[in-house]
Amino acid sequence: MIRQSWWKFASFLLLLYTCTYGFFVPVPSPPGVPLKETIRNLFFHVPMWVAMMVCFGVSVIYAIRYLRSQDAAADIYAHEYARTGVVLGVLGLVTGMIWANYQWGAPWSGDAKQNGTAIALLIYFAYFVLRGSLQDEEKQARIGSVYNIFAFFMLFPTIWILPRLTESLHPGGQGSEGNPGLNPKDTTNSMRVVMYPAFIGWTLLSVWITTLRIRVQLLHHKQLNHG
Amino acid sequence: MDKLRRIVSVIILSILSIAVQAQDVTEETSPMRSNGKIYVVVAVVVTILLGLFFYVYNLDRKISKMERK
Numbered sequence: 001m002i003r004q005s006w007w008k009f010a011s012f013l014l015l016l017y018t019c020t021y022g023f024f025v026p027v028p029s030p031p032g033v034p035l036k037e038t039i040r041n042l043f044f045h046v047p048m049w050v051a052m053m054v055c056f057g058v059s060v061i062y063a064i065r066y067l068r069s070q071d072a073a074a075d076i077y078a079h080e081y082a083r084t085g086v087v088l089g090v091l092g093l094v095t096g097m098i099w100a101n102y103q104w105g106a107p108w109s110g111d112a113k114q115n116g117t118a119i120a121l122l123i124y125f126a127y128f129v130l131r132g133s134l135q136d137e138e139k140q141a142r143i144g145s146v147y148n149i150f151a152f153f154m155l156f157p158t159i160w161i162l163p164r165l166t167e168s169l170h171p172g173g174q175g176s177e178g179n180p181g182l183n184p185k186d187t188t189n190s191m192r193v194v195m196y197p198a199f200i201g202w203t204l205l206s207v208w209i210t211t212l213r214i215r216v217q218l219l220h221h222k223q224l225n226h227g
Numbered sequence: 228m229d230k231l232r233r234i235v236s237v238i239i240l241s242i243l244s245i246a247v248q249a250q251d252v253t254e255e256t257s258p259m260r261s262n263g264k265i266y267v268v269v270a271v272v273v274t275i276l277l278g279l280f281f282y283v284y285n286l287d288r289k290i291s292k293m294e295r296k
Contacts, residue, residue: 003291008284008287015276015280016276019269019272019276020269020272023265023269024265024269193242196242197242200238205283208283208287209283212283212286212290215290215294216290219290219294
């Protein structure tokens with residue numbers, strides 16, 4: 001599966017489509033809503049978070065698999081997907097700060113979701129610190145997998161639940177419409193035709209990059225065991 | 228594999244069904260589009276994308292070669 005090419009071509013075509021039509025698709029401009037053209041960030045900033053959730057989800061599944069089977073390959077998968085997830089999270093945070101600087105007046109507003117995602121990413125950084133602090137590979141894998149599960153479940157209160165409970169600049173907070181990802185009233189069907197392929201395209205690209213890292217690690221392991 | 232093909236076709240058809248409803252927007256011409264410079268932005272982004280994919284594709288091929296040895 002990770003060596004097949006159909007889904008890699010799909011990722012390329014989807015992203016080519018997103019990055020071209022995404023700039024031409026008409027965007028709505030309802031009165032009173034100050035977003036206008038910047039809503040196009042929905043095709044770039046938001047998919048970073050979607051892809052991150054997918055990567056962290058896959059990572060925790062492999063972490064659980066490792067704990068059940070002690071298979072070193074499962075731990076490699078979990079580790080590399082967590083790594084890509086963190087990269088995507090940082091990209092999402094930085095692109096969000098760029099967008100916020102022009103949309104909300106400052107790159108950091110102490111908005112519930114900004115704080116929440118920063119905390120969630122710090123928790124995942126600690127996963128790598130934890131692994132790095134252990135010498136024994138088996139301990140790294142076992143203790144790392146348990147921490148991975150905790151880190152994954154912490155994503156939900158920090159990113160999805162608490163931002164809904166307080167007033168927030170992001171959509172979905174107390175007193176505003178939508179969910180913490182997007183406000184359905186800010187998008188139209190013609191935008192969704194670009195947005196959903198963008199989600200899939202960016203996710204597939206991050207999966208591709210992760211599988212490349214995994215394959216290199218597997219080769220490394222084979223060399224260490226047989227070389 | 229058959230199950231996977233079915234899942235992928237469901238996803239593609241759902242997206243197409245949204246496209247069919249996308250006839251309802253009054254277009255507001257953006258500043259960059261009305262002076263034709265949006266094409267510059269698109270060209271830049273597409274160049275970055277092509278470069279990225281070229282790099283990742285080459286990495287993939289190199290790793291496949293190493294695996295076959």
